[in-house]
Amino acid sequence: MENMAKLPINIVGDKILRQKAKKVTTTDDSTVEFIKDMFDTLHASDGVGLAANQVGSRDAILIADLSHVEGYEETDPIVVINPKIIKSEGNSTYEEGCLSLPGIKLEITRPEKVLLRYQDTDLNTHEENFSGLFARVIQHEIDHLNGKLIIDYLEEEALKNLEPELQKLKAREIEVPYSVSVHEAF
């Protein structure tokens, strides 16, 4: 096995999840190394996407890897820096989970297709269309970079019902099959 560097994942209650990411203006070897660690963390936690602030960085970076999902085996993992949705189309509703909200699944409605402008690790700009689950994951991770979580889509009543579970997560009174950040005072 080569060096695996799994990073602890921030979960609900951690301030950084509510902070907006900063635009990445330079990249170097440490950026590439950090992204590699993000992939190690994602694979170890069985996730499909990860945003940098979920693992302690304010940089506007997200990754997605759907190659272990049925129907998406042929897709390549993607690194997205400084994402911006240029166009979106349609609507679909699907149950989403989040590594920062272990155990919680919510039906979320999002545009079905997006045209994404983003930069790669050399800061070259690309525009690419995404649809289906790939579009959904990218939008979910962009929400993270904007300090937004899936619970923010809930109506007041539904959020209130979820509050006891959220309090448990915030206090780390939960079993999570991957490494999470230490409990912050809140």
Ligand code: NI
């Ligand atoms: Ni998430």
